Amino acid sequence: MQALGLIETNGLIAAIESSDVMLKTAEVDLVSKEFVGGGLVTVSVVxxxxxxxxAVDAGASAVEQLGDNFLVSKHVIARPDSEIEPLLDDPKAKKIPEEIVEEDSVESKEETPKEKPIGFKPEELEPKRIAELRKIVKTKTNLNISDADLQKMSKKQIITEILNSDKEG
Structure with missing residues (x-):
């Protein structure tokens, strides 16, 4: 950990706003969100x-724009000692990277049709969005459909073209 940034706010809305701004402003990782008590919420980034x-300056500024009483304090610790890391271990914070990994796996599932070998079944294609079907058509080398024609085609027409190209294989 090279630096630890902390923002303490009155209320969850201000904490969410500060977290959003911090993560969008700079290349930092959200470590924890802790409900201190009495409406105080502390957000930590590294x-x-x-x-x-x-990130902390931008997050604090965003909270101040919500109102005068929302920002309690902000602090940055440059190069903190390694012995404070156990203080930051929050089981909830460890779930954040896992959720991101799950989102990545969903994206990779969407890309699967491009890599899938010949042989789609109609029941595989029906639930797909038309944008996904267009991507499949573009990967088929034996289909010579222009982009303009592809945009004009209905979902049924696109599915028919994909199934016919699989038969021609």
Missing amino acids: GDVGAVKT
Whole structure:
């Protein structure tokens, strides 16, 4: 950990706003969100020293725009000692990267039709969105359909073309 940034807010909305701005502003990772009590919420981020400083300043500024009473404090610790890492271990925070990994796996499933060998079944194609079907058509080398014609085709027509190209194989 090169730097640790902390923002403490009154209320969850301000904490979410600060987290959103921090993650969009700089290359930092969200480490934890902790409900301190009495409506206080602390959000922690880690990353390069400059990135964390930038993110915390931007997050604090965004919270101040919500109102005067939402920002309680902000702080950046450059190069914190490694012994404070156990203080940041939050089981909820560890779920964040797992969710991102799951999103990536969903994207890779969408790309699967491009790599799939010949032989689609109608029941595989029906639930797909028309954009996905167009991508499949573009990967078929034995189909000579222009982009303009492809945009004009209905979902049924596109499925028929894909199935016919599989038969011709």
